Amino acid sequence: MAQGSIQGSLKERGVRLTRQRQILLDLIDKSGSHLDAERLFQLAQEQDPKINRVTVYRTLKMLKTGGLVDELDLMHHEGDQHYYETRLKQEHAHVICLRCGKVEEFFGEPLSRLRKQVETHLGYQVLIARTEIGGYCAHCQTLRAREFDELRGRPPEPPKTSEETERKPRAAAPKPRARRA
Amino acid sequence: MAQGSIQGSLKERGVRLTRQRQILLDLIDKSGSHLDAERLFQLAQEQDPKINRVTVYRTLKMLKTGGLVDELDLMHHEGDQHYYETRLKQEHAHVICLRCGKVEEFFGEPLSRLRKQVETHLGYQVLIARTEIGGYCAHCQTLRAREFDELRGRPPEPPKTSEETERKPRAAAPKPRARRA
DNA sequence: TTTTTTGCAAACAGTTTGCAGCACA
């Protein structure tokens, strides 16, 4: 438990540090990033099998409202879940490959420049800034070119924006979740 | 029906121009921007009371997949819907006031610079870029200061990131929608 | 006339809520 920034911040606000929250904060903090609620729930379950999905959602909501984590959707590349990452890192954009799903982070001055311009030109007090960029990574560009070559003869495809790879199955396991009656 | 860009693009791809699609395209195009599916559905219903919500979703999905509209979430400021706008405009960021919900657009070179850097530095072929910025507009900043003054004496509030205004009712009408059995 | 597209009902994913009991401070 090396990290104390989030936990400290919570303690200051009089938020109780329950066992469940400890687990969740730990996971959020040590995971590189980009966990969605369901994944976080699965990981938490490994440490406490009785933890409830609702607790995960409630904790995430609290952290988000408190400005301690940011919510991303990563271009909805593999579903409509949201992803979360701590706010500790430097501002960055997320770059998502629409073919293989890889997510990279981009740090650079255009981001801070953008923020400053919005503050000065529009007079805003900026609290959150989120940039998500979708495209094809270098590797997938060549793969796409190859796939295209193999189609020679057929009518050229309309320039699809995404969705051109068959949607891969959601996650490792088919995610069987309690269904409604 | 002055605009033909989207409609033309669709015709080329062999998409049928049905009455419903005409209506929806028209609305998307002439509305300033930032319609969500439900709002679009309501507006469409004024012209064709028998149009179905599902048709709206299907049309939006088609336009999105075809790269003709962009999907936004505007920081989820008033719910988890998605908003849509045509791709005809120049690239821009959306700046959302987290207090009053106002949405402004920001055009500026940091955006194209950012795109270029991602292309050259990370080797991506960029297809979509989305920047959403949340904060307080000039007007709401002063209002917040006033609100804060009125609270003098009480313990200083934790620096809330959003959600500090009471969530306003979703839209004009309470949006009564067919509930599940 | 063939192929898309629609409308309907029902399903689905992701997330939130009400409430009684539990546990942190």
Added chain:
DNA sequence: TGTGCTGCAAACTGTTTGCAAAAAA
């Protein structure tokens, strides 16, 4: 020891799907 938090079940919103009937081309 009280107030905040959890777990459970069930609700809810936003969106998608299967299928027969309707309408473009």
